[in-house]
Amino acid sequence: MTDQNIEHKVAQQTPESATQTRRAFLKGGVAVAGGVMFSQAASAGYDPKAAVAGYEGQKEITDPLARPVERNKLGYGVRTYPYGMPSKYEDHVQRRTLDWLTPDTYASITMSPLHQLHGIITPNGLHFERYHGGMPEIDPKEHKLVIHGLVERPLVFTMEDLKKFPAVSRIHFIECPANGAMEWKGVQVDSVQWTHGMMSCSEWTGVKLSTLLKEAGVDPKASWVIPEGSDASAMSRSIPMEIAMDDTIVAWAQNGEALRNEQGYPIRLVPPGCEGNMWVKHLRRLYVTNEPLQHREETSKYSELYGDGSAVRFSWVNECNSVITYPSPDFKMDGPGRYVVKGIAYSGRGKIKNVDITMDGGRTYHEATLTSHVLDKAWTRFEYEFDWDGSELFLQSRATDETGYTQPQAPQLREKRGTNPVYHRNAMVTWRVHAWNSDRAGVIDNVQF
Ligand SMILES: Nc1nc2c(c(=O)[nH]1)N[C@H]1C(S)=C(S)[C@@H](COP(=O)(O)O)O[C@H]1N2
Numbered sequence: 001m002t003d004q005n006i007e008h009k010v011a012q013q014t015p016e017s018a019t020q021t022r023r024a025f026l027k028g029g030v031a032v033a034g035g036v037m038f039s040q041a042a043s044a045g046y047d048p049k050a051a052v053a054g055y056e057g058q059k060e061i062t063d064p065l066a067r068p069v070e071r072n073k074l075g076y077g078v079r080t081y082p083y084g085m086p087s088k089y090e091d092h093v094q095r096r097t098l099d100w101l102t103p104d105t106y107a108s109i110t111m112s113p114l115h116q117l118h119g120i121i122t123p124n125g126l127h128f129e130r131y132h133g134g135m136p137e138i139d140p141k142e143h144k145l146v147i148h149g150l151v152e153r154p155l156v157f158t159m160e161d162l163k164k165f166p167a168v169s170r171i172h173f174i175e176c177p178a179n180g181a182m183e184w185k186g187v188q189v190d191s192v193q194w195t196h197g198m199m200s201c202s203e204w205t206g207v208k209l210s211t212l213l214k215e216a217g218v219d220p221k222a223s224w225v226i227p228e229g230s231d232a233s234a235m236s237r238s239i240p241m242e243i244a245m246d247d248t249i250v251a252w253a254q255n256g257e258a259l260r261n262e263q264g265y266p267i268r269l270v271p272p273g274c275e276g277n278m279w280v281k282h283l284r285r286l287y288v289t290n291e292p293l294q295h296r297e298e299t300s301k302y303s304e305l306y307g308d309g310s311a312v313r314f315s316w317v318n319e320c321n322s323v324i325t326y327p328s329p330d331f332k333m334d335g336p337g338r339y340v341v342k343g344i345a346y347s348g349r350g351k352i353k354n355v356d357i358t359m360d361g362g363r364t365y366h367e368a369t370l371t372s373h374v375l376d377k378a379w380t381r382f383e384y385e386f387d388w389d390g391s392e393l394f395l396q397s398r399a400t401d402e403t404g405y406t407q408p409q410a411p412q413l414r415e416k417r418g419t420n421p422v423y424h425r426n427a428m429v430t431w432r433v434h435a436w437n438s439d440r441a442g443v444i445d446n447v448q449f
């Protein structure tokens, strides 16, 4: 039996609907980009000699089985680069900053390119970054962590001491509660990197804070732990003892290597599910006390004003949220056909239970498939397949977490919070896909109801 016969047989056995689905996915790529089909020779069977001959006579390779150009010379000796970097063809994938967001370059907010990420782990070089007073560079040999205040035994740990304790490795997202803050009053930005890029997700390795606190012996009167960083901002927050004693980690590693400097080398606090500002970097001390911080910084910065004039002094947990990363405003639809909606869902209160997709701005919903591990307080990937008929869409995702909480529509959240808050904007965002027959065919905009 020749190869052609086999192909013929397979085609006959494949149900019509399955073949159509497969073709529909590729339609855009092959037809629009003028993709190359197998030549007669190639599909009849692979002949290496013919392929080489074909290559040598040609400037442009049209035969996908032709000998690759790379085979004509030796490659690089990889040992020249003891620390690997992404392919040079990926250098458009970068974390980025909006210059007008901070008054100077010491205060910085650099956001993760969510529309270019895959899976649930953020590569260390693409982790978002937030500093209030510039990044220090700390020698781990000199660095010490102090636990003091209401404890039986105040303790000082070197990095070596810390690493002698039993460690845990956990995958958790970190989100600045100001993620999305630019969008309270209306649409301001046109990329998911700007609407949601103040978050990332990593595997963090370190010792549980409860292990260290037990070592120091916490006074039963103590109800707060106040961490402080070594950098110019002396970053600190009031952390309730329950959070400190629960799943909080003092981490020295991120995705298998030492913390990046931007992430708080040599140690940072990791209080899973909590606001990014509690994840104190370059951690130098933990003050155990029965009173929360009194200084103006915390109450003026992190307290929340509500629309009705009331205020919440403390908030710790980031609510359930989600966003569609594809299709999103960095992309353009390439004609009617089959598409896969892709996105990220997460909750500071536990696991994601389900994600629903709407194409008509919330009139009808369809359940998405969760396509990654579903972990506690971690990014969870979802996908939803659909056939685009070319009509206008209002795409949104709506996540529900294991507590049963569902993220709100923007008007619902605005009713509760007004339009002046900064933090905890977890409303659904809307990507408007312009109709294929309109003058902005397939363009995708960030819009709001
Ligand atoms: N020492 C120190 N820790 C800090 C900060 C800081 O400026 N200094 N910024 C906080 C804020 S506001 C956020 S959102 C997170 C950001 O963590 P990342 O830079 O690792 O993404 O770090 C927190 N920890």
Ligand SMILES: [Mo]
Pocket (backbone or CB within 6 Å): 130, 176, 177, 178, 276, 277
């Ligand atoms: Mo933050």
